[in-house]
Amino acid sequence: MDCRIGFPVFPSHALVTVLLGLRMIPATKRRAEVSVVEWPTILLVIANYGVWFAAMIITATAAWGWIALPFLILATTLHASLQHEALHGHPTRNIAVNELLVFLPIGLFIPYRRMKTLHLRHHRDETLTDPYEDPESFYRPQAEWGRYSAVFRAILNANNTLVGRIVLGPALSLFGFWRDDAKLAFAGDEKVIVAWSRHLIGLAIVFAILVVLGVSLPLYILAVAYPAMSLLMVRTFAEHQADDDPHGRTVIVEKGGLWGFLFLNNHLHVVHHEQPRAPWYKLPSIYAADRERFHQKNGGYVVPSYGALFSAYAFRRKEAVPHPTV
16 A cells, blocks of 8 residues: 555545445456445444544533444444454454554554554464463463563453453553654654554544544543453453463453454454454354354353353452463
């Protein structure tokens, strides 16, 4: 994709595709491309932005606007799940269109392109949970653990409880992510600079909406964006565990419930890791058709529900913070 630092340059046909459903590609390829447009995801993107914007208006204008805050949080959380779909090649086979559909950073904190780069690196099953190689690992290297202060070790141990992960997880994750990206940017990493430049332009759009509607930015950060990231931490809390078998590192949460929709069925995470190009709405049927094989594949790393996860680990550490082998 053609791009210049500081300016979001999308191919002109990307906007045409979104508005008219057309693709300016050779006729020999057009028929095959049209057949893989995933309309349920496109409609969900539109609905999600609609709910977010309506909740923003209610928050800003109604005397009882606070009642819309939960809808803002849920819409922002779902948007992150839709970004996850987009980076895996959904809902179209056009990378520019997928990015354009989820580009607006209503979650504020993480540039889409950085999320994409790091998450695709995370999908290397052979290095899952490795604190050096897996950018989404919450483990720490054994060699570093003894050098941490007692206070920092206590914070990391608390972060390995579910309530701790909800409260502390976003702050710890963002601090490490922003620190590392700042180092890369100052070192001249062009991809990081471009990703953040596009993100800043997206943030300018979101901030303009906040200003026009009269929504306080601190309120949005503390009452919407941070809680939305906290909800995402529920999904990532048990997604992976250290295991000698790479296939045994990825969880199945049998009953997703409302959480399952919010996470676009990624509670069936082993299915997603095996078939990342399968759209979210097909994951349950893929799992149901081969349930026993998936249980065997991940060595029985199965959780009955998110309710069971809360019951077991709300205030109890799920596992040690130092990686058992790294």
